[in-house]
Amino acid sequence: MMDESNPYLPYIVNIEDAWYETPVGDRAVKTFKVNFKDEKVWDTWSHKPGNCAMVGRLGIGESMFCISSSPTEEGYLRFSIMQAGKVTSALHDLEAGDTMTVRGPLGNSFPMEEWEGKNILSIGGGIGQAPLRPVINYVRANKDKYGNLSVLYGARTSDLHCFKSEFQEYQEEGTECHLAIDIEEEGWKNFVGFVPDLLLDVAPSPDNTIAVTCGPPILIKFVTQGLERLGFTADQIYTTLEERMKCGIGKCGRCNVGSLYVCKDGPVFSYATLKEIPEAFA
Amino acid sequence: MVDETILREKAREVLARDDVRRLIGWKRGTYGYESAPAVLKDASQADELIFDPTCVQNPASFITLEEKLPVPRGQDPDTRKVAVLVKGCDSRAVVQQLVEKAYTRDGVIVLGVPCTGVVDRRKAQKMFGDTSEPVMIKEEGDKFVFIIDGETREGPRAELLADKCVRCRFPNPLVYDELVADEVAVWGADEFADVDEFEKMSPPEKWKFWEEQFSKCIRCYSCRNVCPMCYCLECVVTKQKPQWTRRSTDVSENTAYHIQRAWHLSGRCIECGECERVCPVDIPITTLNRKMTRDVKELFSYEPGVDVEAEPLLSCYNPQDPEEYIM
Amino acid sequence: MGDFKFAKDKLAEVVGALKDYEVFAPAAVGDVLRFKEVEDASSVSFDFKNTNVPPKELMFPETETLFKFRVGKTDIEPAVPDESKKRLVFGIRPCDAMAYTIVEKLYSWDYPDPYFEKRRESSVLFGLACSEPVPNCFCTSLGGGPGSEQGLDALMFDLGETVYVKTITDAGDTVAKAMGLEAAADAEKKAAAAQEKDALGKIKRSIDTEGIPEKLPSLYDHPFWEQFSDRCLSCGICTFLCPTCHCFDIQDEMEAFDGRRARMWDTCMFPEYTLHTSGHNPRPTRKERTRNRISHKYSYFPEKFDVIACVGCGRCINYCPVNIDILDILEKSKQAEAKEAKTA
Numbered sequence: 001m002m003d004e005s006n007p008y009l010p011y012i013v014n015i016e017d018a019w020y021e022t023p024v025g026d027r028a029v030k031t032f033k034v035n036f037k038d039e040k041v042w043d044t045w046s047h048k049p050g051n052c053a054m055v056g057r058l059g060i061g062e063s064m065f066c067i068s069s070s071p072t073e074e075g076y077l078r079f080s081i082m083q084a085g086k087v088t089s090a091l092h093d094l095e096a097g098d099t100m101t102v103r104g105p106l107g108n109s110f111p112m113e114e115w116e117g118k119n120i121l122s123i124g125g126g127i128g129q130a131p132l133r134p135v136i137n138y139v140r141a142n143k144d145k146y147g148n149l150s151v152l153y154g155a156r157t158s159d160l161h162c163f164k165s166e167f168q169e170y171q172e173e174g175t176e177c178h179l180a181i182d183i184e185e186e187g188w189k190n191f192v193g194f195v196p197d198l199l200l201d202v203a204p205s206p207d208n209t210i211a212v213t214c215g216p217p218i219l220i221k222f223v224t225q226g227l228e229r230l231g232f233t234a235d236q237i238y239t240t241l242e243e244r245m246k247c248g249i250g251k252c253g254r255c256n257v258g259s260l261y262v263c264k265d266g267p268v269f270s271y272a273t274l275k276e277i278p279e280a281f282a
Numbered sequence: 283m284v285d286e287t288i289l290r291e292k293a294r295e296v297l298a299r300d301d302v303r304r305l306i307g308w309k310r311g312t313y314g315y316e317s318a319p320a321v322l323k324d325a326s327q328a329d330e331l332i333f334d335p336t337c338v339q340n341p342a343s344f345i346t347l348e349e350k351l352p353v354p355r356g357q358d359p360d361t362r363k364v365a366v367l368v369k370g371c372d373s374r375a376v377v378q379q380l381v382e383k384a385y386t387r388d389g390v391i392v393l394g395v396p397c398t399g400v401v402d403r404r405k406a407q408k409m410f411g412d413t414s415e416p417v418m419i420k421e422e423g424d425k426f427v428f429i430i431d432g433e434t435r436e437g438p439r440a441e442l443l444a445d446k447c448v449r450c451r452f453p454n455p456l457v458y459d460e461l462v463a464d465e466v467a468v469w470g471a472d473e474f475a476d477v478d479e480f481e482k483m484s485p486p487e488k489w490k491f492w493e494e495q496f497s498k499c500i501r502c503y504s505c506r507n508v509c510p511m512c513y514c515l516e517c518v519v520t521k522q523k524p525q526w527t528r529r530s531t532d533v534s535e536n537t538a539y540h541i542q543r544a545w546h547l548s549g550r551c552i553e554c555g556e557c558e559r560v561c562p563v564d565i566p567i568t569t570l571n572r573k574m575t576r577d578v579k580e581l582f583s584y585e586p587g588v589d590v591e592a593e594p595l596l597s598c599y600n601p602q603d604p605e606e607y608i609m
Numbered sequence: 610m611g612d613f614k615f616a617k618d619k620l621a622e623v624v625g626a627l628k629d630y631e632v633f634a635p636a637a638v639g640d641v642l643r644f645k646e647v648e649d650a651s652s653v654s655f656d657f658k659n660t661n662v663p664p665k666e667l668m669f670p671e672t673e674t675l676f677k678f679r680v681g682k683t684d685i686e687p688a689v690p691d692e693s694k695k696r697l698v699f700g701i702r703p704c705d706a707m708a709y710t711i712v713e714k715l716y717s718w719d720y721p722d723p724y725f726e727k728r729r730e731s732s733v734l735f736g737l738a739c740s741e742p743v744p745n746c747f748c749t750s751l752g753g754g755p756g757s758e759q760g761l762d763a764l765m766f767d768l769g770e771t772v773y774v775k776t777i778t779d780a781g782d783t784v785a786k787a788m789g790l791e792a793a794a795d796a797e798k799k800a801a802a803a804q805e806k807d808a809l810g811k812i813k814r815s816i817d818t819e820g821i822p823e824k825l826p827s828l829y830d831h832p833f834w835e836q837f838s839d840r841c842l843s844c845g846i847c848t849f850l851c852p853t854c855h856c857f858d859i860q861d862e863m864e865a866f867d868g869r870r871a872r873m874w875d876t877c878m879f880p881e882y883t884l885h886t887s888g889h890n891p892r893p894t895r896k897e898r899t900r901n902r903i904s905h906k907y908s909y910f911p912e913k914f915d916v917i918a919c920v921g922c923g924r925c926i927n928y929c930p931v932n933i934d935i936l937d938i939l940e941k942s943k944q945a946e947a948k949e950a951k952t953a
Contacts, residue, residue, distance in 0.1 A: 005723055006689060008675045008676065008724075008859075009675075009676060009685055009687055010685070012683040012685075037683065056861075058678045058683075058685075058861065058868060058870075059861050059868045060861055061861045062859075084887060085522070085523065086523045089523075099683055217889075242885070243883065243885075243891065244882070244883050244884060246858055246859045247857070247859065247872075249719070249720040250715075250718060250720070251715060251716065251718075251722060251857070252856055252857050252858070252859065252872075252875070253856030253857070253875070254856065254875070254882050256901075256905065256909060258826065258909060259908065259909035259910075259912040259913055264719065278826075279829070279891070282892065282897070304839075311932040311934075312932060312936070312937050313744055313745060313814075313926070313934070314744060318840060318933075319931050319932075321839035339930075339931065343842075344839075344840060347843070347895075349880075349893060404640075412743065412744045414744035414745065414813035414814050415813075494638060497638075498641055500662065500845070500849050501845070502844050502845035502846045502849050502876075503844050503845060503879075504842055504930055507842040507843055507844045508842050508844070508930060522881075528860065528862055529672075529858055529860050529873050530672040530871055530873050531671045531672050531873060531874075532672065556930075560842070560844070560846075562846050562850060563641045563661060563662070564641050
């Protein structure tokens with residue numbers, strides 16, 4: 001936090017670079033690479049894969065986004081933001097050289113230490129890849145601590161794939177990588193179908209494996225079912241939840257699912273936890 | 283006088299029909315002078331219904347309050363009718379909702395309840411105090427007879443009637459499929475004496491008056507939500523993009539909210555008085571709406587909620603419309 | 610601590626004697642009472658049951674600025690309240706003071722909220738014991754009572770001509786001395802005890818909360834919620850007027866070149882509260898919202914903070930325009946069979 005005594009005050013960050021991941025237009029995804037205006041912030045800043053931050057513009061407001069860069073990527077933070085409402089539209093108007101506000105890191109994180117020694121399976125759809133990217137990059141940077149890394153990812157069309165060039169890097173490094181699109185496209189040589197279908201097609205083994213999934217609620221629902229069918233137990237499956245948020249620190253009330261605040265007790269939950277909360281999938 | 287046995291019997295018949303989804307009326311409240319709107323889904327619940335001078339709420343408000351969720355794939359939408367019990371004043375809401383095509387006439391079953399006036403809870407509390415047990419009230423000539431904690435008390439009808447009832451010109455429902463009792467004689471005449479009284483104030487006095495009233499507003503939106511004519515799916519005051527009214531509460535934003543609402547109700551307000559009744563901080567909202575009602579009446583000879591065949595005033599253009607309307 | 614008294618006709622002098630405090634007391638606009646800063650000590654009165662708007666607004670105002678900024682600039686100017694001036698909350702009812710002790714748990718949880726905490730720390734609470742509870746008071750069911758001392762620095766008993774003041778903390782003692790109060794005798798203490806006993810007998814409504822926090826989650830899909838939600842207006846009365854409801858919205862507001870980030874009361878009863886930008890709403894109907902309000906108070910909050918987020922002040926019952934009565938809901942929840950509920 002900018003000021004230990006006041007969790008509502010944001011940091012000012014400079015946008016060092018900004019680019020579109022998907023074609024410009026409604027619901028486009030734009031990535032911002034930012035650095036703190038006051039570089040001293042790095043001395044106290046520490047985040048983990050899964051952590052979020054309130055990103056905003058003074059005069060418009062802030063919204064919660066996952067930090068899409070891994071702490072192993074030093075010297076900057078990345079946010080990949082889909083244009084949808086008032087705040088995201090205003091953020092999309094920003095370019096390199098502009099400033100925005102960041103308040104964080106907030107929420108819990110993926111239990112990366114607990115997962116050491118295990119295979120990591122990432123299953124993402126659309127913008128849902130954003131919280132998975134730091135997990136993937138964290139594992140890539142700590143190869144010796146983890147087993148195999150495999151990445152499954154899909155979007156409606158190949159245009160809508162985020163982080164395209166990075167999947168090539170993963171493959172070049174020897175990471176098992178499966179891409180999918182929903183609808184047949186000319187020149188597409190990979191899987192055609194929804195991500196849950198891709199999962200069943202690839203049929204990864206549950207042995208000593210943690211599956212992390214993120215995407216639209218419908219994807220999470222069917223991927224989870226698919227994983228269970230493949231023999232994954234509820235405590236081997238992790239996902240992130242999304243709710244409307246304002247404070248990000250468990251005060252303003254709106255993001256609760258049952259007695260848990262997604263902003264503070266989440267966004268990362270194991271499926272074992274979520275199964276006990278009927279509201280989690282509302 | 284409404285016979286509750288007959289009312290319940292009619293309701294039971296309606297609820298038993300296959301093409302009826304729910305019936306909205308009144309039931310006994312849990313304490314004091316309260317009744318509660320009753321939303322019944324089964325004929326076996328019909329005995330919960332009551333009709334007496336505690337039945338102040340407007341059941342027509344609840345027709346449009348129900349949220350419609352998307353119909354799951356493979357299922358047909360529920361097209362069954364909604365039945366509603368209405369007093370004369372409440373029926374004006376149904377008329378105006380029909381005029382505005384909020385729903386179709388064959389989508390509702392209207393059971394008309396001729397009414398001789400309801401009690402204003404606040405007036406009764408001042409006269410008799412309050413209690414944790416439900417109070418029974420009946421009308422006897424020019425008196426209301428109360429049973430409060432087992433004791434019988436009496437008070438003059440004229441002093442206990444809700445304001446809207448004092449000037450009521452429509453005690454008998456204006457639209458109905460069936461009446462549950464005989465029509466009653468009309469007693470009221472609307473002279474807009476309240477608006478005249480208000481207009482005696484000078485503009486600075488009026489401003490001071492409203493400033494004080496609106497400063498109390500906590501923006502709970504109960505006035506809007508209870509209003510049978512405020513049934514927009516998205517309200518201008520809660521719209522975020524663009525945002526016309528800020529969420530912060532101060533005199534300026536509160537005033538903006540109330541003035542917008544008064545404008546949006548001009549030519550539409552059917553004077554059921556619910557907005558003022560529900561206000562937890564006693565803002566005299568009716569005064570604002572009644573001023574608009576009189577202007578509309580004088581300028582356009584238009585009265586909303588009395589004629590199902592009428593066209594909605596502000597949605598229709600007439601080259602002969604008086605220009606004084608634009609200030 | 611100490612026992613003091615003053616003559617009720619000296620009320621204005623007693624309050625007026627406090628030069629170093631901002632004094633807040635119930636003030637009327639028409640029939641509507643809420644706490645306001647006292648400008649004229651002679652306007653302070655004990656002639657009220659309770660305020661329409663709870664004094665939570667003294668710690669958590671309807672709207673407050675979090676920080677200020679200027680267009681095109683990146684300087685952020687925090688607007689944390691100045692704590693140098695002591696505040697005296699005079700005439701707060703025991704239920705409303707107890708509510709502070711509950712809400713405090715949330716505001717100090719993990720990320721302490723400086724806005725709430727600064728106000729709370731600088732406030733001395735002089736409670737006024739209830740001699741005439743209103744018909745929907747049920748504080749005794751939640752561990753409170755007409756003479757409850759929870760959260761208070763001093764408790765006053767209006768004994769007619771005399772006011773007995775029992776100080777509970779050092780801060781209360783300091784204020785009592787600054788007011789120049791004289792020592793009370795046994796007679797006043799006895800009269801206060803008798804008044805409290807009498808007031809307890811006037812509380813007619815109650816709920817046995819035993820087992821409710823554990824049971825509510827099992828009723829998640831139970832149809833009984835609809836008995837209440839079907840007539841709910843989705844307005845903010847029950848939550849805005851609740852002394853323990855603490856939810857808020859945050860909005861940026863611009864005035865020419867000056868901007869502020871402000872927070873304002875918000876309520877889980879509004880559909881917009883949880884509406885996602887995508888159009889998806891996890892609590893799309895009044896049923897889910899009603900369930901959330903009750904479950905939050907009586908199950909989620911106690912699960913997290915070990916205390917039910919309700920003090921039994923009765924405001925949500927008194928002001929609900931459609932007679933949604935929390936005691937009725939809780940009773941029905943106790944009767945509801947969990948097995949009737951569909952499994953999620």
